[in-house]
Amino acid sequence: MDFGGDVYGSNRKARQGQFDEKRERVGVDKLAQGVDDPEWDVGKMMDNEDPTKALPRPGDTMSERSLVQDSLEEAKPLPPSQQLEPPSSMPRPRPIKRRARMVILGTGWAAMNFVKDLDKELYDVTVVSPRNYFTFTPLLPSVCSGTLTPFSCIEPFRHFCRNPKTGKVDVTFYEAYAEDISFVQQRVTCKSAAQQVKARSKPKPSAHPLPFPSEYIPLEEYDTLFHIPYDYLVVAVGAQNNTYNIPGVEEYSYFLKEIEHARDIRKRIMNNFEKAYLPGVSYEEKERLLHFVVVGGGPTGVEAAAEFMDFIRDDMSKYFPEELMLMAKVTLIEMSPRLLPMFSGAVSKHTRKVFKKLGISVMSEYAVSEIKEKTMTVKNLRTPRPYDEDEAIGKDRPAQGETKEMPYGFVLWAAGVGQVELSQKVLQKLREQKGRSRMAVDGQLRLLGTENVYCLGDCAEIVPKSIAEAAPDLWKCMAPHHGFFLPWDDRHKIVTQKTQTFAMAVQWLISNQAQLAADFPQMSPTKYDFREAIERKWDKKQFDYQQLKNFLASIDENYRSPAPTAQNAAQQGTYLADTFTKFRTKASKFEAPVFIEKWKGTLAYVGDSQAVADLPPDLSALTYLMPGGTILKVENDVQPPPNPSNSNDTEKIEENKTENAVQDASAGEEEDDLRVMPSGAKKDDKFICILGGNFSSLFWRAVYLQEQMTWRNRIITTFDWLKSHYLGRDVGRDHIHYS
Structure with missing residues (x-):
């Protein structure tokens, strides 16, 4: 159907006027972001499209171009009776929601x-x-x-x-x-x-040309x-790692946060062995080059020291003379009294026992005060004891506060989070x-x-938001109302305030602990133990509002x-x-x-194909996955004394007696350090300790395989472990994987 040039021109000019009016009203910026304005959607933009879209295209002929131009310049509006309107049933485009x-x-x-x-x-x-x-x-x-x-x-x-x-x-x-x-x-x-x-096209002249990285x-x-x-x-x-502004840490130590860090560390270890094997190197310089120091006794530091020692004992000893291998040693420095402070005391003790067997020197309660290019200064943090041993320095532990200088060939900094x-x-x-x-x-x-x-x-x-600030609502719910307490969800239905005993208040908090934890994470059973609160010396005869507020404030302070x-x-x-x-x-x-x-448990590899772990008590199925040779032990040292009147409070500690078993977890030196539970465990729960064994490393690897993101990485990791076990580790310094 032919609408005629006049109708076309009239409609176009009318639409152009609406377009200019809309531009002035919303502004250029709103027009560019029209979909962000609820009054300016894509459907309205299609009704107000730019008239320049009707201009001739480059491929149009001169006659077509002149006709379109004339229609735009000389178009006159038609009478209303001759103007055509679109039918009302025509569907309008839906606005697109961003x-x-x-x-x-x-x-x-x-x-x-x-x-x-x-x-x-x-x-x-x-x-x-x-x-x-x-x-x-x-x-x-x-x-x-x-x-x-x-x-x-x-x-x-x-x-x-x-x-x-x-x-x-x-x-x-x-x-x-x-x-x-x-x-x-x-x-x-x-x-x-x-x-x-950017690869170098022409290598530099050298008597022994090597591929340039x-x-x-x-x-x-x-x-x-x-x-x-x-x-x-x-x-x-x-x-990132926290250097605590210690001089020399940033310049001379290595970190282990990225895959590039692991590549650089491997290169440095191989380079030190190759340097020490060269003729003409003095005995003191060889000892320095082959002294590998790890700062930090957490999971990263412990696993790194264990891997270094396994690499030295299992692989490097095959290719270097015995005289040189006797000089190689690994030292771990930790500020706290125990290794793996976030693990239980039994795990920490077993880790130290394995390290002593492997020959890894542990310097507990030492702090690094300065790192130089070839030496580092360490400071003793406690008073020496009669049974102290300091294999790294070769002397007895110095007096508290004194420093010692120690040569090193490599330092891994695995302490602190910044x-x-x-x-x-x-x-x-x-x-x-x-x-x-x-x-x-x-x-x-x-x-x-x-x-x-x-x-x-x-x-x-x-x-989290403070639960002490919610004390008014909590007090209303705790007040007895017709012989019962109101739940937390009905806290707005009662306004009476009466005094009550502390036991009644704790009883209400325990019964509503799950509902309260949805708003206040500090009320979670894994964050606060009401058994400790009961033992506190609160006034059990009368418990007023101020005492309740103070008690809730103590819960806020306890949150970590x-x-x-x-x-x-x-x-x-x-x-x-x-x-x-x-x-x-x-x-x-x-x-x-x-x-x-x-908390799903914590694991760590401690060397010599042994791993340690603290696991929650709901993993009882592990007994079928872990045959004899690995200890599945229930730790319960941190619980309050059992109630003699209740036979169910007395828990039995079951232990698989193997050659790797620890007969008594509280025996030996540093007995007080064993009364520590893993971070994340509930204080009123038992938990499982895995202390080494022939199958502990298989369990450690199975867990990490499961945690991998894709099956691609699970397959690659499995084949790498099999290759290293049967064929040995790669001892090439400039291998393609590490260049």
């Missing part, structure tokens, strides 16, 4: 579990990280010794950017550094972390800043974060001082944020993904339950 923009910083444990479990159809997900892979950090010590290749510990992140069901990419990833965060403009400033390989330099053409806007921001940038540069900027920007060592978040992992920014992992510290471990970071990522999936609006997210970590 998904909320989700920006995630980091590809560590917390970020990976968050991305993996998040419903990507609900959010427009963008991930920013300087590394495009996930690192399985618990196995990094095995890479240092060559037991595993680096490919066993890294998982390319882009594997998780693609939806396996639809085959489409539903996550945008940028390999960049997050330089800064603007909470007012809600955007992240990033800088490219892309690198290019590739050099990585940043791409200058992409070395610019760019901004990413967000509606929700998840900060999971992790942490914040990265981005976290330090956030701590300085927000008033609620001033003076804190980690970014403070509430029970729902929301950054204090913001509404749509979340922090999780090693960079976050949970600061989850430890910065991979286990807790993974749980936080899963929790936050579940929160964003179930509570889709910003207001509903404030109603989500708070995060409460669940």
Whole structure:
């Protein structure tokens, strides 16, 4: 049907007037972001499209071009009776709703579990990280010794950017550094972390030419800043080692946080052996080069020292003379009295026993005061005892406060947790974060001082809302009402305030502990034990409101944020993904339950094919997986004395008696240190201790295989372990895996 040129021109001019009026009303910026304005959607933009779209295209002929131009210049409106209107039944295009923009910083444990479990159809997900892979950090010590290749510990992140069901990419990833965060403009400033390989075309002349390693330099053409806007921001940038401003730590020690660190450590160990084997090297210099020092008695330091000693005993001894191998030694320095302070006392004692058998020197209650290029200074922190031994220094322990200088060939710093540069900027920007060592978040992992920014992992510290501030509501519920107490959910139905006994108050708190823990994580059974409260000397005849408030304040002071471990970071990522999936609006997210970590056990490899572990009591099925040779022991040292009137309070300690069994957990030196339970365990629960044995390392490996993200890494790790066991570790310094 021919509408005629006049009708076309009239309609176009009328639509152009509406377009100009709309532009003046909402502004250019709102027009560019029309989908953000509820009054300016895609459907209305199609009704007000630009008239320039009707101009002739380059392929039109001159006659067509002149006709269109004449119709635009000389068009006159028709009378209303001749103007055609579209039928009312014509469907209008539906407005397109934009998904909320989700920006995630980091590809560590917390970020990976968050991305993996998040419903990507609900959010427009963008991930920013300087590394495009996930690192399985618990196995990094095995890479240092060559037991595993680096490919066993890294998982390319882009594997998780693609939806396996639809085959489409539903996550945008940028390999960049997050330089800064603007909470007012809600955007992240990033800088490219892309690198290019610049290989030398002509090697330098040398009598013994060697392949030159590739050099990585940043791409200058992409070395610019760019901004990413967000509606929700998840900060999971992790942490770095804390040097405590000790001189020389940053310059001369190695860290173990990334796969690149493990490669450098392996190169340094191999290089020291090759240097010590050269002719003309003095005896003192050989001893120095082959002295490997690990600072930090936590899981990372203990496993690294164990892997170093296994590598020296099992592999390097095959290729170097015995005189040289007798000079090689490993020393571990720890400030606290025990190794593995977060484990139980029995595990700590067994670890020290294994280290003594392997020849690893343990310097407990020592602190490093300075590190130089070839020597380090250590300081004694306690008074010497008659049975003290100091194999590393070769003398008796010095007096308390005195220092000793010790030569070394390699130092691994595995002590302390510090914040990265981005976290330090956030701590300085927000008033609620001033003076804190980690970014403070509430029970729902929301950054204090913001509404749509979340922090999780090693960079976050949970600061829940105070339960003492809820004392008025709690007191109303505790007051007897017609012979019974009201539950926490009905706290608004009663206003009477009466005095009551402390036992009645504790009884109400215990009966409503699960409901209270949903709002106050410090009330979780894993965080507070009411058995300790009962033993306190409160007034049991009369318990008024002020006493209740003081008691609740003590519960707030007792709360400790989850430890910065991979286990807790993974749980936080899963929790936050579940929160964003179930509570889709910003207001509903404030109603989500708070995060409460669940302790699943702690493991560590201590060398000589032995592992130790503290496990929760609900893993009774392990008795079928762990045949004789490994101790499954129930620790109960920290419980209050049993009640003689109740025979059920008396617990029996069952123990598999093997050649590796410890007959009495409280026997031996440092008896007081054994009355310590693993961090995360409930004080009124039993827990299982695995103390070495022939099958303990198999259990340790099975757990880590299960924790791997994909079957790809599980298969690679399994074959690496089999290769190292039957064929030995790789002793090539400049192997392709480590170059």
